[in-house]
């Protein structure tokens with residue numbers, strides 16, 4: 001069926017329609033009739049109920065007030081405390097993105113602010129929250145996105161055309177299969193290929209930084225054909241799930257990449273950070289800045305729970321995974337309800353300071369593909385309360401001793417969790433005065449956290465919306481330069497959050513070198529420590545270590561106290577994995593387990609099979625499995 005033709009026939013008055021465009025599976029009608037642009041509720045409501053698609057009317061770009069005048073006019077309007085900070089005009093699509101400190105003021109009172117802007121300027125409005133922490137990199141990402149307006153209008157329309165104009169039939173010959181391209185019976189380089197007779201979609205495209213021999217997914221598998229790949233969907237911004245993505249564009253992928261907005265922003269930041277680090281250490285680069293830009297050009301963001309067709313026969317919905325900001329589980333409705341798959345990515349089935357636990361209620365799920373990082377029989381993490389108390393004791397003791405606490409962290413996730421925890425302790429007077437150092441790019445990631453409160457739990461979200469933003473507490477101090485780091489080291493007690501989490505690079509290493517020989521100091525490891533990393537060595541009791549600093553190998557005798565804390569993990573422990581499988585509705589018929597060490601995967605898989613009487617699978621990388 002030709003939807004554009006149907007719409008033209010449905011809206012009898014042809015003069016109302018200037019152009020009809022797709023934006024993926026949404027439909028946009030451009031009109032030159034201002035009255036129709038401003039008042040179309042009735043017609044559009046009927047059209048939506050007929051087509052079962054989202055339909056929007058925008059004013060034809062030729063009738064828009066020019067950008068400069070529009071900006072002046074909007075700035076003169078009185079929106080009280082909204083504090084508009086920036087404008088991003090996307091002329092080909094007649095959309096202006098307005099960044100405001102309190103965007104809810106513009107959308108409140110039945111969108112009075114937005115409607116006023118539409119009426120007086122002709123622009124359709126998208127609202128965004130201003131980053132309350134200034135970050136050049138966040139601004140640069142915004143600029144890259146709006147640099148490509150024309151290209152994006154064309155791309156979104158072409159995706160729509162391909163979705164609506166291809167025919168498929170779910171008959172006896174129809175099938176669904178997956179291929180394990182990475183992160184099966186190990187952790188790292190996550191990638192799952194989902195295929196049907198007419199579609200090929202990749203879920204995650206990660207790298208394995210701890211395995212230089214096999215760092216990338218098995219894109220050499222015969223069924224993987226980059227020219228036939230219709231879409232990539234990314235669960236979250238950790239590099240083991242998205243670090244290969246820019247390389248896909250380098251090797252000729254031309255399709256879209258879907259994720260949540262925070263995932264898009266944070267992953268871009270981490271990609272650029274990776275290039276920065278790798279070029280400093282002369283490592284071979286998997287991709288360069290142009291590939292990252294190309295990826296951004298093709299990025300499409302989705303909120304949770306919005307059903308979106310991404311190919312003629314695959315429809316996805318993203319659900320909260322509770323792992324890090326914007327982390328999503330991907331639900332795939334394949335062949336118009338023929339088969340349903342849920343791919344968890346990394347998930348936490350427990351509430352944290354910033355996020356709600358992963359979701360468990362779905363309309364249909366026949367196959368569940370789940371992670372198993374802590375799926376071993378003995379992988380029980382201590383409770384959150386115990387963990388917090390332990391951490392508080394370490395910090396209090398060290399500070400009382402006039403020492404410093406170094407916490408090596410990944411760029412996104414634990415760092416922000418710990419910031420909120422420390423802020424809370426200080427607010428309630430549970431922790432003595434001490435500066436909290438948030439080093440380097442951690443601050444940029446935190447800036448992104450302040451932009452997306454809608455992805456957080458209600459407590460943190462409400463504090464950010466009410467401008468009682470915990471991340472802006474004066475206890476946090478941002479350090480960037482080596483000079484600032486030296487000042488911190490020369491100063492009094494401090495809690496230092498710095499990357500990387502495994503002490504295998506980043507500023508945490510130079511902090512460690514400066515602090516590790518003084519018994520007054522403490523090092524607290526809070527994330528998974530990869531084999532062969534400095535973090536793993538000291539975690540296992542190694543106290544004589546060699547560290548490369550500025551190209552020179554130096555020896556250190558560690559006398560600072562070293563602690564490992566597991567309870568802050570963003571992954572579900574064994575009990576939480578079991579509870580998740582128990583609580584998920586409807587119960588899947590097939591459970592495929594990946595993203596874990598082989599032994600852990602086998603333990604979890606055999607337990608689930610017995611306890612829940614479902615079919616379980618633990619594929620090897622390069623295995624393919626027919627789901628139906």
Ligand SMILES: [Zn+2]
Pocket residue numbers: 236238241323346
């Ligand atoms: Zn992760």
